[in-house]
Amino acid sequence: SMLARFAWRRFASSCKKHPLPSMASGRLDTPHFKALLQTELLELESLFRSNGYDFRLVGGVVRDLLLGWKPKDVDISTNCTPERMMELLDRHKIRYIPTGLKHGTITVHMGRTDFEVTTLRVDKETDGRHAVVEFTGDWRLDALRRDLTINAMSLTTDGTLYDYFDGQKHLAEKRIVFVGDARQRITEDYLRILRYFRFYGRIVPDAARHESSTLEVIRELAPGLGKVSVERVWTELAKILTGNHAPRLAQLMYQLGVAESIGLPANGNSEELQRVWSSMKEGGYSLEPVSLLVALVHSVQEVSETVAAWKLSNREAKLGLFVAQHRAQAYIMDTPLKAYQDLLVDGYPLSLVAEVLLYCGREQLCRELQAWTVPRMPVNGHHLIEAGVPPGRSVGRQLNALLSRWKESYYTLNKQELLDIARKTLHDS
Numbered sequence: 001s002m003l004a005r006f007a008w009r010r011f012a013s014s015c016k017k018h019p020l021p022s023m024a025s026g027r028l029d030t031p032h033f034k035a036l037l038q039t040e041l042l043e044l045e046s047l048f049r050s051n052g053y054d055f056r057l058v059g060g061v062v063r064d065l066l067l068g069w070k071p072k073d074v075d076i077s078t079n080c081t082p083e084r085m086m087e088l089l090d091r092h093k094i095r096y097i098p099t100g101l102k103h104g105t106i107t108v109h110m111g112r113t114d115f116e117v118t119t120l121r122v123d124k125e126t127d128g129r130h131a132v133v134e135f136t137g138d139w140r141l142d143a144l145r146r147d148l149t150i151n152a153m154s155l156t157t158d159g160t161l162y163d164y165f166d167g168q169k170h171l172a173e174k175r176i177v178f179v180g181d182a183r184q185r186i187t188e189d190y191l192r193i194l195r196y197f198r199f200y201g202r203i204v205p206d207a208a209r210h211e212s213s214t215l216e217v218i219r220e221l222a223p224g225l226g227k228v229s230v231e232r233v234w235t236e237l238a239k240i241l242t243g244n245h246a247p248r249l250a251q252l253m254y255q256l257g258v259a260e261s262i263g264l265p266a267n268g269n270s271e272e273l274q275r276v277w278s279s280m281k282e283g284g285y286s287l288e289p290v291s292l293l294v295a296l297v298h299s300v301q302e303v304s305e306t307v308a309a310w311k312l313s314n315r316e317a318k319l320g321l322f323v324a325q326h327r328a329q330a331y332i333m334d335t336p337l338k339a340y341q342d343l344l345v346d347g348y349p350l351s352l353v354a355e356v357l358l359y360c361g362r363e364q365l366c367r368e369l370q371a372w373t374v375p376r377m378p379v380n381g382h383h384l385i386e387a388g389v390p391p392g393r394s395v396g397r398q399l400n401a402l403l404s405r406w407k408e409s410y411y412t413l414n415k416q417e418l419l420d421i422a423r424k425t426l427h428d429s
Helices: 002-017 031-038 041-050 060-066 082-091 139-144 167-172 182-188 192-203 212-227 230-242 246-255 258-262 270-283 289-296 300-309 314-326 338-345 350-359 363-371 381-386 393-408 415-428
Strands: 056-058 075-078 096-100 105-110 113-119 121-126 131-135
Touching (some): 031 060, 041 082, 182 212, 192 258, 246 258, 246 270, 270 289, 270 350, 289 350, 314 350, 338 363, 338 393, 381 393, 393 415
Antiparallel strands (some): 056 075
16 A cells, blocks of 8 residues: 555664664674674583573663674573573583672673673562562563663574564664653653763764653653662763763753762853863863862862762772862973973872863873873982981971972983082072
8 A cells, every 4th residue: 555655664764874784684694693692502501402491682782782783791691590500510610700690690701701690580579779570581570670772672692683672773863762751660660861861972973862751751750860879870980971972961960860869060161071071072082080070079079978878999080189289280392291290290190180281171291290200209208318318207398399400400400410509509508
């Protein structure tokens, strides 16, 4: 009929606009998928199948393969229970770690690859953070408890795609859609609000194509993020800040009350984030997530409170504070590197000082600093005592004074000249 022809034409033209990797035979067939089949995956599969169990790739690996990307992690689901799985693996002397037994997850080591194998499950009780699970044999029920349609697909090793909620279509249309009812998915685990923003950044090319109905649900449920542990929040936020559209997504998170619920400062400095993030993207270098977080925060004091409240690692906390303390360093035309060279001479590690330069968008200076050999001050305490400075505190005071003079000379004063200054100071006092 004419209607059917029209519908087909519309469908065909929509496919042209959003091509996904080859499924010409109705089966996935891409170089990355073939490479995955070269690993020990098929060996593991035959173990499960020969014992009568299903075996499919699930979640992120399927999404990435459909996008033509190389998958980072390989997650597998099966209708085999964890106990039976461990028996099978023990019997075949295959190494594994029972990483998440109460959620039905076991990490299997084969050759050089780790596979996460999880029993199909449904969430029986959720409190917005944790779920109590029950194992099932139903693939659709397992897909229904996942967060987004693009993460809810599964794939067998012959390339057959199982897609119960239009994930492939949404991927082609570059849309981020919750599985089933958004309100229900979010109340099962409020972290899914942040996962929405993270995957939006990864998948959607345009910064402002959110669906208003989704944003309304997020606005309504944002306060629930207060229940989620700060560690889980930071893991997601770190990926949002370093991903695409970060400044726009951060603004939106402020508008929807998400920022406030996760403990971002009330009046986040979105202009500073825009500046730092844009120069990073244009320069093609990367900054640590904590440096982008610091861009949103106005004062060193606030940075110090934020890194403590979010339980950031010592390394991240140190880096964040260092960037906050030194980001306002004045730019001195004739000797733009000097202030940063002084920091290295004072013993600060290059990784911290280089991050400040990148934060300020001074990538060329950063390269010059990385190529610079830190000079050593030619005078130490022994030399001063030999020159007649009385041992004790005065040695330390003199050394500091000489260090300042040596830095002022752009590290050119030699041992003799420095000792002459010390003797003169001693004589004058």
